[in-house]
Amino acid sequence: MQQKQTDENVRAALNLGHEHGVLVSAEGVGEAAQGEPKVLVTMGSDSDLPLMMKAVDILRYEFGIPCLVQINSVHRDLRAAVQHIENLPASIQVVIACAGGAAHLPGNIADLRADLPVIGVPRDLGALKGIDALLSMVQMPEGAPVAVMAIGDAGAVNAGIHAAKEVAIGDPAIRERLQVYAEKRKGKVRRQNETLEEKIKG
Secondary structure (H helix, E strand, O other): OHHHHHHHHHHHHHOOOOOOOEEEEOOEEHHHOOOOOOEEEEEOOHHHHHHHHHHHHHHHHHOOOOEEEEEOOOOOOHHHHHHHHHOOOOOOOEEEEEEOOOOHHHHHHHHHOOOOOEEEEEOOOOOOOOHHHHHHHHOOOOOOOOEEOOOOHHHHHHHHHHHHHHHHOOOHHHHHHHHHHHHHHHHHHHHHHHOHHHHHHO
């Protein structure tokens, strides 16, 4: 009962409405979510959501980090995007921003929030298949850095891991979960070696 009241107080303090984003945690989405968001996962359109759910899912399921998911389009509604980014919950420590094409979103956030690390995920989109987004993120001018991941799925997953490492700087529990995650990856290699002979034999 006390935990439920605490979670309600957190949501009330965050004052999250549909226009501000959705709280996501291992316990659920929106009203069912628990904890304060540590990472903002944002994108220009809900068409980017399937890709960015890979970052959201690794954050909440592998590392137990609640995040705020939000749509911000600097091409279609710049004023709203600026308002959202300037008024993020104080608990946000890292921003993951997905964009395709001109990819202005991560760079704009890096300028608006000099206090927060920004991780860019280029989306495989359009005539240049994400190369344009990748280059526009990588070539940010001096003074507004964006940490850029790979184009597509691997980039989204790695963005979640990189964000967890940022949060882990001040959170020993997250550091421990990162070690557990690394051991799981090593275990996968060991299991593949154990069955390698049978696979070679066919």
